[in-house]
Amino acid sequence: MYLCFMIDIGSLRALAAIEQHGSVIAASDVMGFSPSAVSQQVKKLEKQTGFAVLERRGRGVLLTERGQALAAYGRRILAELEELQSTLLADPAKPSGHLKIVSFSTACRGLVGPVLGRLASSGTELDVSVLAEDPREAVARVANGEADLGVVHNWNSVPLVIPEHLSLEWLCEDIADLLVHSSHPLAGRDAVEPADLVDERWISTPHGAICNEALLRIFADLGRVPDIRVYDPDFATHLALVEQAAVVALVPRLGRPALPVDVVSVPVVNPVQARQVGMVHRRTMTASPGIRHVAGLLREIAARGGAASGRAEP
Structure with a gap:
């Protein structure tokens, strides 16, 4: 000392x-x-x-x-x-100060956005800022102290590594569907399997993004790679190009906007394409009133299914 x-x-x-x-x-x-x-x-x-x-x-x-x-x-x-x-220097009954959240973009819309709305309407003294990042970057920022709380996802085929000094809590499961144009031959199917998708033209998130790796893993057991024609980080762009009948896309339901009239959602099975959505923070922040308050709001919103996802039955 x-x-x-x-x-x-x-x-x-x-x-x-x-x-x-x-x-x-x-x-x-x-x-x-x-x-x-x-x-x-x-x-x-x-x-x-x-x-x-x-x-x-x-x-x-x-x-x-x-x-x-x-x-x-x-x-x-x-x-x-x-x-x-x-802990000792914070009032547990009054969350206050500044809290930095880092979250992947669909959770920004589906989970963090509603949290910000709740905070604004409640008049809390807690000041929150948000940065959109892929889960690996989010984990690194929280681990290094650049952010206080991260909202992350973990695909069933692409595990996310969490350092020991971070606390992880899973909030919900987020399923991804195949999105196709209504004129596409697969639009009328009740479900599709990976073998049905090998000859499709795809839009994907960029190389190295976890969602891109999840798409690549779908075809790994078939000895094929997807024919990716467009790389774009924004799922709204994915929907727009599917609407043009130019490509197909694999888009999670969380935070997904309402589908255009000519875009159809088809479940993927064997395996179902799902990711676990959770939150991470440093263990030293477990008793922080701000962390506890925001974590509680995230649990509540996730339990209710997050923001409207726009998912539609095929």
Whole structure:
């Protein structure tokens, strides 16, 4: 505990950010400071401790052995401070302060949007900001302290890795349907299987996105890959191109807008294409009044099926 009084907390935070993000520039972006300001924090830390914590390696920097030990120590201190601020220093009856949420886009519409509406109508003092990110990025931001709560998904074919210091709670299951033009031969089917889809032209989310990987996995056992003609991150674009009869799409129900008249939804079976939707936060924030309040709203909205999904029977 002696070091706690000798070492500036801001300097420890800067060192931990450099370790997590790999460079002074990346750490400065996350912390919202200039690279020179972060460098000054490191110099202050070296003056306070009496030893070097960084060493230059090419154009970048590496933590020294003592720097790595100090960064690990700093992470523990910062975690304890966060837990202190979110519990003993917070009024459990009055959620307040600023909460950063990171969520994949369909959950922004289907779950987080209704939460923001509830908060606005209730007059709570809790200030919330939202960033749309793919679940892997969302998990990383929450794990690194860049966000407080993440809404994520986990496809049955593409598991999502959650670090041990995060708490994960599943909220609901979200099923994805095949969307086709009403004139398409599959439009009148009660359901389709992967073998029925191998010759279709697809629109997909970009390479590396979890939904793209889920689409690729549908065909893995058939020894084929989907014929993807268009890559776009926005499912609204997927609907628009299906309406033009240009492609077919696999679109989850959560947050899905009402389908155009000429677009038909067909269930996919053997296997059903489903993803689990959940929320993550750091375990140190478990007792935070803001986290508890927003988590409760997410549970309630998810239990009611989220926002209207626009899913239609074929």
